[in-house]
Amino acid sequence: MPTEPRPTTRPSLTERRKADTQMEIARTAAALFAERGATVTAEEIARTAGVALRTFYRYFRTKEDAVAPLLAVGVRQWIDSLAAQATGPDAAPVRAALEQAARQALTPADEPAAEALRRTRGLLRAMPASPALRAVWHRVHHDSEEALMPVLAQLTDAGQLEVRLAAAAANTAMRVAVEEWAAGDGPASGPQGPADLVARGMRALTAGLPELDDPKK
Template sequence: MTSRPVGTMAQRKRQLVADELTQAALNLLARQGFDAVTVDEIAAAAGVSKRTFFRYFSSKEDVVVQFLAEMGTGMRDELAGRPAQDPPSAALRHTVWRTVDACAGHEDQTLSVVRLILGTPALLARFLERQAQWRDALAAEMAHRVGMDPAAELYPQLAAGMALTAFHAVLQRWSDSGGAEDPATLTDRAFAVIAPALDAVVANAAS
């Protein structure tokens, strides 16, 4: 995944260092395992001091959390950008697929990092924390799309939660297969299971 361009020379330099640290950290963590890698090794691999590392990240976990943040960036925007006439399942499937596709499009590194995240309890916990934030954002947008009060109706939160469960299941299956299974096919299969529930509530409300 590429970082967004930033404005000033200082900002560009800072972003470059952050990107180099992230790349070095993810490569080491994926290759050697989370517990085996030290901050000193990450800093050395990136060609910076340990002090510089801590200017950008407070821990090894934070490097991966930043990667996770990038995975979820734009999820709500993708959902908001779907045509109003899309059924909920179609709109959410597109949202999930765009994120999965961004991962699969960088397979060599991303597959290793996803396996690291899913296989390391501390990182998995942070991943689930991130998913909770994404769920709230998706639920707010879903409530807007279907004209429901998110404070009164359960549907928006449940719909967002189902979509993110599908997202997690697809990543898990793709990771377990070593990248052999097609993410698009996995996404289609996941939404074939949950689409009836996602669409039935809205259809019934409209009738």
């Protein structure tokens, strides 16, 4: 059975303020990159976010790194959702839980979530002109794959190779779905929305992994 999660300590007020500042800079950077592309400077991001340039560099090494927290938060929510859906006596098989968690992550539940998807679309459109920005996108997805593997290992009796393949397949389905949606002009819902695209990709890429249908013994 999956182990019980360890109690977590609530972050201090200082830590929460730092996290809020970091995320505000990330949102500002994403909006500026989406609007103006790679010509945006760290100075402009800091000024628009209302922080000193030295504060910006306290959190981020480069202007492109500033968007990483915004991209990573959705990844973390997706993995946490998977862990929650695939545990308990009535849990769905891992394959179904993967698809359900991915759909949930890419279906905006409110306006802030819809705005986050729009920011991601704008960032992706700015990436062809910015290899450094594209590198951040791929680094976030690499980290996502690494974080997904231990979760899948807890949820299935599959071997190490199958767990790695499942993590790679699920992560690739998420990345490609968002990239395909971002390349067009369609809404965030419907058959060409990211949620439907990720479901199609997940089924195609995990079809050769029957271990994802077996409950953990």
